[in-house]
Amino acid sequence: MTRASVRIGLIGTGRIGQVHAAAIAANPHAELTGVADVFVDGARATAARFGGIATDNAEELIASGQLDAVLIASPTPTHVDLISASVEAGLPVLCEKPIDLDINRVDALLPKVRAASVPVALGFNRRFDPAFAAVRARVAAGEIGSLEQLSIISRDPAAPPADYVGVSGGIFRDMTIHDFDMARFFLPDIVEVSATGxxxxxxxxxxxxxxxxxxxxxxxxCGAIVSITNSRHSAVGYDQRLEAFGATGMLQVANAPTSLVSLSTAAAVEAKPPYQDFFLERYAEAYAAELDAFIALVRGEKSDSPTYEDGRAALLLADAAQRSATGGGTVAVDLGFSAVAGAA
Amino acid sequence: MTRASVRIGLIGTGRIGQVHAAAIAANPHAELTGVADVFVDGARATAARFGGIATDNAEELIASGQLDAVLIASPTPTHVDLISASVEAGLPVLCEKPIDLDINRVDALLPKVRAASVPVALGFNRRFDPAFAAVRARVAAGEIGSLEQLSIISRDPAAPPADYVGVSGGIFRDMTIHDFDMARFFLPDIVEVSATGxxxxxxxxxxxxxxxxxxxxxxxxCGAIVSITNSRHSAVGYDQRLEAFGATGMLQVANAPTSLVSLSTAAAVEAKPPYQDFFLERYAEAYAAELDAFIALVRGEKSDSPTYEDGRAALLLADAAQRSATGGGTVAVDLGFSAVAGAA
Amino acid sequence: MTRASVRIGLIGTGRIGQVHAAAIAANPHAELTGVADVFVDGARATAARFGGIATDNAEELIASGQLDAVLIASPTPTHVDLISASVEAGLPVLCEKPIDLDINRVDALLPKVRAASVPVALGFNRRFDPAFAAVRARVAAGEIGSLEQLSIISRDPAAPPADYVGVSGGIFRDMTIHDFDMARFFLPDIVEVSATGxxxxxxxxxxxxxxxxxxxxxxxxCGAIVSITNSRHSAVGYDQRLEAFGATGMLQVANAPTSLVSLSTAAAVEAKPPYQDFFLERYAEAYAAELDAFIALVRGEKSDSPTYEDGRAALLLADAAQRSATGGGTVAVDLGFSAVAGAA
Amino acid sequence: MTRASVRIGLIGTGRIGQVHAAAIAANPHAELTGVADVFVDGARATAARFGGIATDNAEELIASGQLDAVLIASPTPTHVDLISASVEAGLPVLCEKPIDLDINRVDALLPKVRAASVPVALGFNRRFDPAFAAVRARVAAGEIGSLEQLSIISRDPAAPPADYVGVSGGIFRDMTIHDFDMARFFLPDIVEVSATGxxxxxxxxxxxxxxxxxxxxxxxxCGAIVSITNSRHSAVGYDQRLEAFGATGMLQVANAPTSLVSLSTAAAVEAKPPYQDFFLERYAEAYAAELDAFIALVRGEKSDSPTYEDGRAALLLADAAQRSATGGGTVAVDLGFSAVAGAA
Structure with missing residues (x-):
């Protein structure tokens, strides 16, 4: 409580940048020290609301000497360079997913990240959702015996704008990437991918x-099989479910109800209002917990933040899925965990 | 299996008489030996479908010497005389509820029933419902600690014909009587009644x-409190729920689903089809089990059939409720269990 | 947004006082200007955390000229005098329930409250719960036709300390009073009370x-019947349910789940974690919305805050229930709504 | 009602043969005329219980002239010859799945079945389950718009004996075959298979x-994607779920509850007893409805019985899945529906 707040520089003030700015402002252990966006008006508006100085120059913010850490929420193509600049400046990084759409660029930066004296965390927020985290902990505690099957259903309420789809890297790199990381949250060492789109x-x-x-x-x-079901739309609302099936039982995560009320009539009984609109509502707690973990990481405390290697692994799986779904059949993958200490 | 079937004479072939005739025909240990109804065509049709001889004279059927037991499903005003004739003939009886609408007539017959060498069982079918019976057994097994509150919701789909209402004895003697017996299934010694209609x-x-x-x-x-909620109609279908609340937990009986299917749309999620139409569907298993218990009773085996005393107790509670709801305030009752061996 | 914040003086810094202090601090339209408690250390700690000056003298705070409104969360016996002092000072009041344990004191203050130029609101927070409020709105919108039965289940997790029970006024005035108000939220004109304890x-x-x-x-x-089921303990957690049964359907409020996770094993399926601990968790949103309504009331805007008359009506019902449960049978009540303009 | 019963000869009296014998005995429009099993004691016991003559010679029973139809429930290797003999004898056939483990034998018989004057039905009982059938009808009625994803979870309670596994043809041909047919119940024209085991x-x-x-x-x-999740064991009981996801909503089939009772304690709330033991309980209604459809087929009435072609299609999918799961990647299939009139 008496420790100084972590001074965070936020880069990018789009939708997800706003989520992070609000989370930083609400966190008693963090402070929004600076906000950078090439659209400087966005930086200014965010800084006015949540604190810090505003700039259109991310590099200057990183080099300012005023920061304890950097949170990267700018467009994907900027991630690699900004991570690189941050670790050079000796600043821990929390970077939004994906690292990049090109695995070669990710791999090129890998030695520098591994050699860096500061940690690089990836923004796989769902790991911090209380329900998913509870299931993982209960699986680890043996409540359902050995994990044999993991089923993830992940459907967005509505497709993104067509322009976004064009630069998204495709459904696997843009949307399923969260589910690939969720799969690896339970089963880190994936060896085979098969996808149908x-x-x-x-x-x-x-x-x-x-x-x-x-x-x-x-x-x-280990032979456990993961099934991921995705759709870019869902009439019933954001559909985020998970089922962990083990030798002695199963743990299920239901969709979050938006109300405790149900209606019964002559037409239908026990009807509830539709599910939540989207990720901001569904994962509000997760974003706060993600930031807590990053603050602990910055402070050198025990932390569960996913790593750069986790971000790379998810991209490798997305690449494999893309290849599989476009005529590649079943694709073997090697996430290289034998070479990465502590990655699993 | 090798024991002779119990030869049953059925009196009354209305809706509930049909239920019993079908149950007898389907039971491998029972045989429909005779059917009596003052509307002899009803008796003939029932006998033609489910077996036995047909007659318009119940007394002759009882005295025929062809029966091992009598099942009385005729109109309520005939019950007392038919029970009396049956026990005189040395035949065990299963009589539909209520015994009579007049407690004086019930009490007048009581000594004879107590002195009889054959048992008289009452048709409180809900005791044999698998869900209610399971809750009672689990309460008895201590799964929720000491029973403190019992909540019964019992709503019929639609009100009976106006003519029937006129001879029904009123909602408490006609409809709530089932719930009074259900209350006593868990808490036999009720001492106080308060009703609002x-x-x-x-x-x-x-x-x-x-x-x-x-x-x-x-x-x-013992101080435990029972709450009974009744309505003569229910737009959502037959509404039959129970909640046993105890010191360490609670056991709940939900309405029976009519389908495993639920529908989710943008308007509402997890909507299920309406509940069952009425008691024939809801309590089909209970009627079969009620007959099994009666057959065991006839054979002198261990049996859970509710007794004539149970029927009298339910009527006493109905009378007290009627008095309470028509200006009598809280009504003390004495079901006389100190005097009735084994009644609780 | 640009309007000045409502400056609130909080009296009482016990458990519920803390809830209000936090709600005021979190509300962008309110400001905690002063905190009074006879235990001045409590006032100081609360002020240090949530703002404002601290005093052990509530009357001085009310008379300070620094307030726009008063929030009374001190022990029940102080309510009447503090309400009186506040309206004399021309300050709108939000007072915790109950107004007082003695209806005579409540009635004695009534003319002054009615004559006052400022409103007095009562802290029946459950009216502001999103689920209960939604059910009331949907009943009003005709979704279930005419309301015929209202069933409220309200069980606390654990009994209060014995000392508290001694000064609480009894279960009906202390605990059921919330349910009496909830009943009147749907059916304001209650005419008859019958209670069993x-x-x-x-x-x-x-x-x-x-x-x-x-x-x-x-x-x-109108003949509609309300059933309220209370217990001072509940092994499964805070048990707060409601069912509105109407001519064409029913609306039900389930207990709030504490997790989206369920466990299925060979022993039991679909088992969820216990319900919430207590009212702070269950009604967190309700307390915030209650404050919003009070701020609107202070500002002379449209507001749904329950009134002093509502507080008096709930106490009249509690008194009637106490009388009924201690030998008084069914008790007729006259909440006097013909004389109170706009009361329902 | 007045039409003569369909005289059925049953071949095979193992577990599934017993199910069919009981269904025939219980069906008012069918009669068990003869029972054949190479273990003649099985035939005799079944005939003694459910009717008909007993023999160890299936061919003689088929040729006896006493039958209107044949129901084949003998071991899989006998199916093709018995179907052949039956259609030669001019008798309609209901044959248990799979037709055979060898697609070549199935194809060799195909011309004869197509040319036959009598129909050959396949025992895909799940099509007749009320829940699955209701979902299909509601999808067809447009309740969820265009069908985009179908998710089937099908897990047996426990693995079969090792000996059985050895002759079963493997999990895809033995177990998943039901799910392949269920997939085709909704989406007949499957063109691609990918499996992981x-x-x-x-x-x-x-x-x-x-x-x-x-x-x-x-x-x-049409591009719709089906996901099938199988396990040979399930600690929670027989796990049989389905989810149809469409453009405007989804229809879900839950597991069948074995009780209406749930238990809530301090440890867990709303816990229900485990699911049903196995297919005999879960699909009891389906077997009866399957027989009804077959009787209608025999009588030349409108019938929904799956066909020999459906049996062949399921086996083609099982073969493709086996190939895919053993290194074959994604396998294209051609179920030949362009050539088979009315098959979809």
Whole structure:
């Protein structure tokens, strides 16, 4: 309580940048010291609301000597350079997913990240959701015996704008990447990927040769099988479920109810209001907990923040899924965990 | 299996008589030996479908020497005389509820029933419902500690015909009587009754000065409190729930689903089809188990059949509720269990 | 947004005072200007955390000229005098329930409250719970037709300290009073009360001649019947449910889940973690919304804050229930709504 | 009602044969005329209980002239010859799944079945389950818009004996075959199969090189994707769920509860008893409805019985899944529906 707040520089003030700015402002152990955005008006508005100085120059903010840590929420193509600059400046980083759409760029930075004296964390917020985290802890505690199957259903309420789809890297790198990391939250060492995608309803996907519907199967080195079901739309609201099936039982995460009220009539009974709108509502607690973990990481305390290696692994799985779904059949992957101490 | 079937004479072939005839025909240990109804066509049709001889004379059937037991499903005013004739003939009886609408007639027959060499069972079918019976067994096994509150919700889908309401004895003697017995299934020694009734929607109730809506509170000698919620209609289907609340937990009986299917749309999620239509569907298993218990009783085996005393107790509670709801305030009752060996 | 914050003086810094202090501090339209408590250390600690000056003298705070409104969260016996002083000072009041344990003192203040130029609101927070408020709005919108039965289950996790029971005024005035107000939220004009209480498990209740278990039935002037089920303990957690049964359907409020996770094993399926601990968690949103309504009231805007008359009506029902449960049978009540303009 | 009963000859009196014998005996429109089993004692016991003559010679029973139809429930290797003999004898056939483990034998018989004057139905009982059938009808009625994803979870309570595994044809041909048919119940024209299998817990699977855990993905010609999750064991009981996800909503089939009772304690709330033991309980209604459909087929009435072609299609999918899961990647399939009139 008496320790100084962690001074954070936020880069990027789009939708997810706003989430992080609000989380920093609400956290008693953090302080929004600076905000950078090439659209400087966005930086100014965010700083006015949540604190800190505003700039259009992220590099200057990183080099300012006023920061204890950097939070990168700018567009994906900027991530690698900003991570690089931050670790050079000796600042711990929390970077939004994905690291980059190109695994070569990710790999090129890898030696520098490994050699750095500061940690690089990846923004896989769902690991910090109380329900998913509880299931993982209870699986680890043996409540369902050996984990045999993991089923993840992840459907967004509505497809993103067509322009976004064009630069997203495709459904696997943009959307399923969260589920790949969730799979690895339970089963880090995935060795095989098989994916099937379809273009059923979204014009953006049609225009850009992407899928709007996909099912992906992963196999862990231990033989456990993961099934991921994705859709870019969901009439019933944000659909985020998980089922861990083990030798002696199963743990299930239901969708979050938006109300405790149900209606029964002659037409139907026990009908509830639709699920939550989107990730800001569903994962509000997770974003706060993600920041707590990053603060602990910055302070050198015990932390569960996912790592740069986790971000790289998720991208490798996304690449494999993309290849599988476009004629590549079943794709073997090697996430290289034998070489990475502590990665699993 | 090799024991002879119990030869049963059925009196009354209305709706509930049909239920019993079908149950007897389907039971490998029972045989429908004779069917009596003053409307002899009803007796003939039932006998043709489920077996046995048909007659319009119940007394002759009872005295025929062809029976091992009698099942009385005729109109309520005939019950006392038919029970009397049956025990005189040395035949065990299963009589539909209520014994009679007049407690004086019930009491007048009591000594004869107590002195009889054959048992008289009452048709409180809900005791044999698997869910209610399971809750009682689990309460007895201590799963929720000492029972403190029992909440019963019992709503019929639709009000009976106005003519029936006029001869029904009122909602407490006709409908709540099942719930009084259910209360005593858990807490036999009720000592206090308080009831509130309203006439809200049913023309039959209005015409005959009856209630269509009622809430009744019972107190057991041990202090446990029972709450009974009744309505003569229910738009969502037959509403039959129970909650046993104890010192260390609670056991709840939900309404029976009519389907495993639920629908989720943008308007509402997890909506299920309405509940069952009525008691024939809801309590089908209970009627079969009720007959099994009666057969065991006839054979002198261990049996859980409710007794004539149970029927009398339920009527005493109904009378007290009627008095309470019509200006009598809280009514003390003495079900006389100190005098009745084994009644609780 | 640009309007000045409402400057609130908080009196009382016990458990519920803390809830209000935190709500005021978190509300962008309110400011904690002063905190009074006869235990001045409590006032100081609260002021240090949430703002404002600290004093042990509530009257001085009220008379300070620094306030726009008063929030009374001190012990019940102080309420009447503090309300009186506040309205004399021309300050709107939000007072915790109950107004007083003695209806005569409540009635004595009534003319002054009615004549006052400022409003007096009562702290019936549950009206502001999103689920209960939604049910009331949906009933009003006709989703279940005419309201016929209202069932409220309200069980605290654990009995209060024995000392508290001794000064609480009894279960009906202390605990059920929330449910009486909830009943009147749906059916303002209650005309009849019948209550049954038992002393089953709590030593405090035994010592002080109170009940720890109670069932209360209310009848509205329109004939609708309310059933309230209370217990001073609940092994499964805070148990707060409501069912509105109408001519064409029903609306139900379930207990709030504490997790989205369920466990299925060979022993039991779909088991969820226990319900919430207590009212602070369950009604967190309600306390915030209650404050919003009070701020609107202070500003002369449209507001749903329950009134002093509502507080008086709930106490009249509690008194009637106490009388009924201690030998008074069914008790007629006249909440005097014909004389109170706008009361429902 | 007045039409003559369909005289059925049953071949095979193992577990599934017993199910059919009981269904025939209980069906008012069917009669068990003869029972054949090479273990003649089984035939005799079944005939003694459910009716008909007993023989160890199935061919003689088929040729007896006493039958209107044949129901084949003998071991899989006998199916093709018995179907052949039956259609030669001009008798309609209901044959248990799978037709055979060898697609060549199935194809060899195909011309004869197509040319036959009598229909051959396949025992895909799950199509007749009220819940699955209701979902299909509601999807067809447009309740969820265009069907985009179908998720099937199908887990047996416990692995079969190791000996059985050895002759079962493997998990895809033995167990998943039901799910392949269920997939085709909704989406007949499957064009692509991808499967992943593991050997995690079952010694029988280990011994015989089979999988005990599998996830299979199918793609329909319309682009809809099916996900099938299988396990040979399930600690929570028979796990049979389905989710149809469409453009405007979803329909879900839950596991069948074995009781209406739930238990809440300080440890866990709303815990229900485990699911049903196995298919006999879960699909009891389905077997009766399957027989009804077959009787209608025999009588030349409108019938929904799955066909020999459906049996062949399921086997083609099982073969493709086996190939995929053993190194074959994604396998294209051609179920030949362009050539088979009315098959979809």
């Amino acid at each position: 379809s273009q059923l309803f979204d014009d953006g996907a049609r225009t850009h040769g992407d899928f709007d519907t996909a099912v992906t199967t992963l196999r862990s080195s | 309203s006439q809200l929607f049913d023309d039959g109730a209005r015409t005959h000065g009856d209630f269509d809506t009622a809430v009744t509170t019972l107190r057991s000698s | 038992s002393q089953l498990f709590d030593d405090g209740a035994r010592t002080h001649g109170d009940f720890d278990t109670a069932v209360t039935t209310l009848r509205s002037s | 593991s050997q995690l817990f079952d010694d029988g699977a280990r011994t015989h090189g089979d999988f005990d855990t599998a996830v299979t993905t199918l793609r329909s010609s």
